Amino acid sequence: MKAQHSIPIRIYWEDTDASGLVYHTSYIRFMERGRTELLRTLELDQRALLEGAAGGPIFFVVRAMNIDFRKPALMDDLLSVETRVTEIGGASIDLDQRVIRNGELLVGARVKVVCVENGRARRLPADVRTKFENALTAP
Numbered sequence: 001m002k003a004q005h006s007i008p009i010r011i012y013w014e015d016t017d018a019s020g021l022v023y024h025t026s027y028i029r030f031m032e033r034g035r036t037e038l039l040r041t042l043e044l045d046q047r048a049l050l051e052g053a054a055g056g057p058i059f060f061v062v063r064a065m066n067i068d069f070r071k072p073a074l075m076d077d078l079l080s081v082e083t084r085v086t087e088i089g090g091a092s093i094d095l096d097q098r099v100i101r102n103g104e105l106l107v108g109a110r111v112k113v114v115c116v117e118n119g120r121a122r123r124l125p126a127d128v129r130t131k132f133e134n135a136l137t138a139p
Contacts, residue, residue: 004084004137005038009099011077021072027107028065031097034081035060035113038095042131054125056117063092064112071106073099079106085135091121093132 015026039046039060049058073079080100087094092114099107114121115128124132 004082005034005041005135006080006082007034007037009033009079009081011073011075011079013075016075020075022074022077024069027067027069027099027109030079030081030099031083031109031111034083034097035095035111038083038085038135042135044128044131049128054128056122056125058115058117058122058125058128060093060113061116062111063114065109067107067109069107071101071104073101073106077101084137085132086137088124088129088132088136090123091115093124 009030011022015022017023036046045053046059051057078101082098082100084096085093086096092112095111095113097109097111098105115124116122
């Protein structure tokens with residue numbers, strides 16, 4: 001896998017607020033899509049994981065997110081959401097996410113996701129950990 005995963009996002013009316021700028025929570029949705037597509041690229045099927053494919057019904061939740069809103073995006077902009085795996089813990093994965101327009105950083109985020117089973121954090125299953133390790137990049 002490439003060290004950095006990227007997906008395109010087009011800005012629609014529904015993503016903006018009354019001023020015509022992208023509403024701040026829209027960026028969180030865009031980054032969620034980036035994380036979901038990263039899992040697909042790693043061949044981690046969220047439905048299969050939830051149904052027990054890794055030994056128990058697991059899923060990932062956002063534990064922490066630190067967002068830096070630098071510049072606004074506008075309706076019709078074409079953005080890129082970049083996602084990199086920067087660190088892997090026992091039950092967690094740290095990600096760096098960036099929302100870019102024409103090479104310019106608009107929003108950056110540090111995100112920690114945690115593997116959860118039955119409402120509690122659990123260690124990453126070995127095969128899941130290996131897939132994330134293969135995507136690990138230097139911070």
